[in-house]
């Protein structure tokens with residue numbers, strides 16, 4: 307069943323109005339020269355344009371401070387594990403994030419903290435869940451990794467371990483008195499649900515590490531554990547592929563083994579980090595559930611979210627240093643970069659972009675001009691097949707009678723597969739942004755070269771279910 311997702315919609319309305327961030331800047335860049343790379347997040351969730359200026363400034367300041375710590379450590383040749391731990395400690399001490407000091411509370415009104423860390427060189431990992439007294443859960447998670455033969459300690463046992471390890475412990479007032487509260491009323495952390503923190507890094511020795519720390523989801527049941535301390539769900543690192551940290555609805559990240567899935571796609575399907583992340587964010591996770599940060603073994607950084615916002619940042623040895631409260635188009639590739647495409651792919655991508663422009667101008671005839679003007683055209687959507695150009699345009703006219711219903715379309719994540727000299731298969735993602743019932747999904751197009759240029763001869767369109 308398709309239901310409109312209000313925050314998602316508001317985000318799209320706002321993001322189309324706001325000045326574009328540099329979309330290319332957040333894409334994986336050619337990174338052969340990069341000696342080290344780091345990405346951080348401070349939670350995916352609500353639309354930052356609805357926050358108070360104060361919270362926006364606190365979040366930006368906290369991200370910048372943490373990213374600087376990571377950048378300085380990596381520049382000085384420290385390990386990625388040290389950088390990940392230090393960055394996350396800084397965010398845990400910052401009450402503007404939902405981890406450590408600023409953690410959200412359970413239905414019982416107390417905090418239960420989760421964290422994990424993983425070493426990509428050894429696949430060593432450590433995690434704690436449901437702790438109530440630990441000031442910096444990420445450091446205790448690291449001690450589980452180094453000082454025990456276990457991976458995950460929970461509840462009282464984990465608190466007792468922390469105490470035996472003599473890490474700084476704090477009472478409930480440390481968490482409850484210091485959470486960021488908006489001068490404008492309700493606690494904004496609670497309202498926007500998210501603020502989990504995470505860090506992934508590649509060091510100059512070529513080792514990857516990942517870590518995540520959280521207070522969990524607000525008003526969670528006592529004893530609930532999310533994805534953040536679950537290796538393979540919220541955190542994963544392996545030198546052969548990438549380091550990942552996730553944020554969002556932990557239950558969905560556990561069900562989809564998100565962090566490991568990204569690494570597995572790179573290893574088994576030979577995918578780029580950008581395409582592995584896009585695949586899970588756009589095709590397997592429902593819209594509005596969260597975001598991930600990823601750094602690959604060769605230093606490519608990917609930041610992506612399918613929520614209205616994600617506090618995040620990236621830096622590397624080329625001088626890149628940037629932080630965001632949300633990314634244009636959630637960080638997904640807008641369209642293929644024309645320079646990296648062959649001539650045929652560039653022509654086809656141009657046509658698809660032209661179709662989006664025509665649609666957004668409300669011009670269905672221009673949109674349809676890319677379809678093969680033949681009775682043999684097939685258009686398949688939602689299990690129905692329409693045959694022929696005339697029938698297809700009729701179908702569109704009925705379904706989208708006016709500009710309001712047409713909304714604004716975006717075609718992204720194009721993948722090209724040459725079938726023969728005069729035929730291409732093109733996969734992609736479509737999203738229709740409009741006030742009522744924004745929808746989106748995948749498409750598979752078959753293009754054949756006709757005497758008047760490339761034309762779509764077959765269009766298979768599917769729709770993604772929304773929360």
Ligand code: ASP
Nearest residue numbers: 500502522532553554556
């Ligand atoms: N993933 C975290 C959890 O489910 C929450 C978040 O990232 O905001 O515990």
